[in-house]
Amino acid sequence: DIVMTQSPDSLAVSLGERAIINCKSSQSLLYSSNNKNYLAWYQQKPGQPPNLLIYWASTRQSGVPDRISGSGSGTNFTLTITSLQAEDAAIYYCQQYYTASLLTFGGGTKVEIK
């Protein structure tokens, strides 16, 4: 199984400041034949399903504001929210789809407004 580890578990950020969430995979998510990283990011607010933000580690889903971005390759990935807004308060999850027979998520990172 590919284990996904997120850090920190939670963080509090002031409005307008930057939030950085890390995700580490137990093995590389970079597929050499197409040079793609099989990693996605989601945002989940209370009482709602997760919402896809990023796929292929850095491709923004339609409608996602450009203050939210993904980066990284191999085993280390980052979700960055610049200029944090009140509506960004949520739990964020990373997910690997490199192993199609067993899809796995990180444990989540809770972003709160300071």
Next chain:
Amino acid sequence: QVQLQESGPGLVKPSQTLSLTCTVSGAAIGSGGHYWNWIRQHPGKGLEWIGYIYSSGNTYYNPSLKSRLTMSVDTSNNHFSLTLTSVTPADTAVYFCARDGGYCGSTSCHYFDYWGRGTLVTVSS
């Protein structure tokens, strides 16, 4: 607009069978190109992928649930289903159905672009 809606009993007794259905609108399961997934979230916890099914009926299950799990698809009525046998309180969770990206050119892209709102299933006597 693709929409998914879970349905099924909210309370199941221990040792019994949990059955849920996900009805899809705005997309035809039978047209292929996407996989149809079940994902669960234990109260206050993270996300656990349960398994997926293709329009052909091909399935992949999480090995941790495989012995108790069956998924099926009904392309005529545009829904897919989950059956989990011998449930225990540890199966108490919000169950989501979700569509994944399916086939993206020469590769598969199993990230989840559309989700149902989820249904809470409690296992208790």
